[in-house]
Amino acid sequence: MPRYFFDVRSRFGRDEDLEGSELPSMDAALDEALAMAGRLHDLWSGVPPESQKDIAIEIVDEAGLTVMTLPFWQIERAGRLERFHKTRLEWLYHSKESGEAASA
Template structure:
């Protein structure tokens, strides 16, 4: 089973996934990245960070090749109204 690594990037940080996760295919890795993105976004909002800030997950294969780059963010109908719970709804990938 292939191993995928999920590196998290913001404008200020780059967090490397040193262990990776064994998953059956890239589609499963994409679903995993969406779940990780939701959790990271919820934590960022809980910490008082802007939900509109640039964030992404870079999915890298075992050879170190980037196979997918997922950008995610949340937007609110009114500034300052996004709650962390709202961010845990099913993801939309862009």
């Protein structure tokens, strides 16, 4: 099973996930990143809006390549954290084959 790492990036640098998690698929890695965002939401909600744009969770594969970026500002809150719908989430895929980023 592949191992994914969940790094938190901000204007202050990157907080690297040194352990990672073995997950069966990229979809499972996205689910884990969303769960992590939910756990961190209350902590980050006090950050000024202009600074929130600098915070993101980056999913990194075993080769050290960032395969997805989940920006904090895309997390919605309406009394509680809502689950993202993948069609609404504008995350970035970094294609291993072409080296070009594409929107999903």
